Amino acid sequence: MPGFASYPQLSFDEFVEALEQAVPSLPRQEAKLAQFVLLNLNTLGLETGKSLAARVGVSEVTVGRLLRRLGCNGMKELKELLRQQYTVASPAPEARQGVHRALEQVMEAEIGVVTAVFQQTTGADWERAGSLLSQSERIFITGFQSVRGIAEDFARRLSLARGNVSYLSPHDGMLAEWARIEGTTPGSDCLVLVDVVPYAREAIEVARLAREEERACIVVSDEYCHWSRGIADAVIYAPSRTGLFLESTVGISLALSLLVDAVAAAHPEESRERLLQWKAHAKRLRIF
Amino acid sequence: MPGFASYPQLSFDEFVEALEQAVPSLPRQEAKLAQFVLLNLNTLGLETGKSLAARVGVSEVTVGRLLRRLGCNGMKELKELLRQQYTVASPAPEARQGVHRALEQVMEAEIGVVTAVFQQTTGADWERAGSLLSQSERIFITGFQSVRGIAEDFARRLSLARGNVSYLSPHDGMLAEWARIEGTTPGSDCLVLVDVVPYAREAIEVARLAREEERACIVVSDEYCHWSRGIADAVIYAPSRTGLFLESTVGISLALSLLVDAVAAAHPEESRERLLQWKAHAKRLRIF
DNA sequence: CGCAAAATGAAAGAAAAATAACATTTGACA
DNA sequence: TGTCAAATGTTATTTTTCTTTCATTTTGCG
Known part of the structure; x- marks a missing residue:
């Protein structure tokens, strides 16, 4: 047989x-x-x-x-x-050499994640996200639980491409950053929320709040996100179920990397300049 | 009816x-x-x-x-x-969104990153990393600059698969965690370093220190990492140059996700149990 | 023409999926 | 905090689909 x-x-x-x-x-x-x-x-x-x-x-x-x-x-x-x-994503015929048997399917799924994210780069949401991130005066970023770190990194990295980016820690920081300042034009702020299953209660509330105060809102989340559409100005989905013990964060990483790149592309001179400055500072501080 | x-x-x-x-x-x-x-x-x-x-x-x-x-x-x-x-129209079963022209090459590269990481899963380093992470008594994790957040997330996620995991912030925390305690068996600790270009001076020093005190050391870094081999017990490479303004962190994310999965697979009952507990706690705290 | 081998379908059985009826859980609101 | 309605899942039942076995038909060929 x-x-x-x-x-x-x-x-x-x-x-x-x-x-x-x-x-x-x-x-x-x-x-x-x-x-x-x-x-x-x-x-x-x-x-x-x-x-x-x-x-x-x-x-x-x-x-x-x-x-x-x-x-x-x-x-x-x-x-x-x-x-x-x-399911797209031919797993590159020869590339599966040397991949552990049990992981082959996971690999396919991860490749699927990558293509799924890239396919969004031509959509309207991506377009909107890109211009919000490039043109808003101030950017606030936040993330919860198991993707909080990624969100923080995004803040760091985005700071190399443009200014006025800060990480927002609603819980710890009491949203002090958002205390309305006289003179701040409504509509000039943009909030980026990174959230995955199980969705944080807080995320939804922060998004609503942003909405009410006329801050734009971009949500980067996984394929199960049920709440973002309808609240957010732009939604980007990064599939996460790939068969692992915990959901994969590859899609989120990728989406955020691409967004940073998009912003850098929108301000080529400024971002190049910033990168150089950063390197100079780091050298001065003997960080590397 | x-x-x-x-x-x-x-x-x-x-x-x-x-x-x-x-x-x-x-x-x-x-x-x-x-x-x-x-x-x-x-x-x-x-x-x-x-x-x-x-x-x-x-x-x-x-x-x-x-x-x-x-x-x-x-x-x-x-x-x-x-x-x-x-049956009516549409020759192709799906109207697939396209990938932005300029990003096609990047997409290829990112897919290459994924396969490159998977191919390491059959290597000796991977093997060693997996068993160190599963069997060491205590795990310390640290990361620098633009991947610090990812490292922190790794600590959080690994904590769902096993116990005694902590994030180490050498700079802020003064390495107090490492003050040698009488009775701690040398060789029972394992340090995970996540580092990418431009490599942090600190990373190398911490790795050396770990070495001297007989702590195992796993380094997850990018394809340019020059210092890790020779110092670390296991090295995992995640390619990062994919043509973007900043290096891509997709590979690092993936490698870390897979490591968490490997640890969970090594202790199936414990990790399942932990996940359930975590969910219960989170629910209790009304986090989601 | 007759026979063997292949082709085909019918009927019955096994497996899977969809549905319906009921039970439990959840969440909003007083 | 308790109550009620909505939401969700469980279990049992029905329906559909797939497969196996076997009988019938067709086809090729001496």
Whole structure:
């Protein structure tokens, strides 16, 4: 009994190719079926073995048989192939060398995270986030629990690209920074919230507060975030479930890195200047 | 008995729109689900009600309920909507958002970072790092400058997988934690250093100090790190040059996430227990 | 023409998914 | 703090889908 694996040894592309190859040498009914499948690859995922059979006018059994003949163990496995295919992110064929067996799936998922984040860079939210970060007078950043540190780093890094960035610690700092100062134009501040499951109660409240005081608000969070849309001016999602004990923070890291870059790109001279200054200062203090 | 029609009165686009509209006003679990669906429209056709439920972490019933609330009578009808949508037009199953032209190369590089990190998971250093983190009695973690926050997060997250983890702030805390206590077995401590270019002078010194006092030392750093090999017991490299204004921290994030996972895998019962406790405590404190 | 081998489908059984009815939990509000 | 309604999950039931086994049909070929 070859092929114990519950996961297919085949890729969808290979399957399709095998199908094309096989058509001429197939028995009549199966050939009809194969033909139909080839012409309807788009909707293949929506079909069930039965529905396919019905559409083509063959019996259900024939469907199963054809699949098995092509090295695909039944409808279930076909669905699996499709899923792998469409979750994008071909895990770079040779790159999985030297990856621990159990981690292969995680790796695929992490790559999926990366592409998912990049795909947002053309969206309207990204656009808005970028210009808010570049043009607002002051930027406040905050993050909670297991991503607080990342948020702090974001503040540090963003400070190298532009000025007036500060980390806000609502709990510890009592939001003193937000005490309304006479003369501050409403609409010139922007708040960045970084939050992941389990979402902090505080995050939502701070976002609301910002809203009420006419501060813009950008939320960077994971794919389950249910509260941000509707409150925030821009929302960026970084998938986090990749099969690990704790949610992955790769997506958040990436999104924030890209945002820093976007801001730097918006003020090329200023950011270059700042970077140089920073290095000079650090050297003076003998930090490195 | 309302709704005789066996064919939906709704189009898929309408459904999606309804979904977007509804998210903010939906109960928590359903909102999470909705959010997930919106971000995974691509593969929606391949999902089954059950699989969706599993991925999001809600019960199957909730899936059915959400759909019905949106005017779509169950999974079957949703599949029907999708079929209509895709059989009609759209040659490609999904209208994928693009990646901004200028970022394509960066994306390639970031994916390269991910695979590079994963490839280390089979190496000897990884092995050593994993067992040190799992078996040492006490773990100290520190990080500098632009990755200090990530290091702090690592400490927080590692604490969910095992005990006796603390963040060490050599500068602020004067290394008081390391004042030698009579009775502490040498060799039972492990230090994790996270450092990237430009390397902190401090990092090297702390590593040396650890060495001298027979503390194990793991260094997580970027591809340029020149000093760690030879001093550290295990070195993990996370590439960082991906063409951005500042170095990317994706690799570091990933490496640290994977390490946490490895530790959790080494003590499955303990880590599960800890996670539950943490959730209970957080709930008690009304953090979320 | 007749026979064997392949192809096909029917029916029954097993597995999975969707649904419905009921129980528990949660959260808002007095 | 207690109460009620909404939200969510559990369990049981029904429906659908997939697969296996076996009988029937078709096809190739001497």
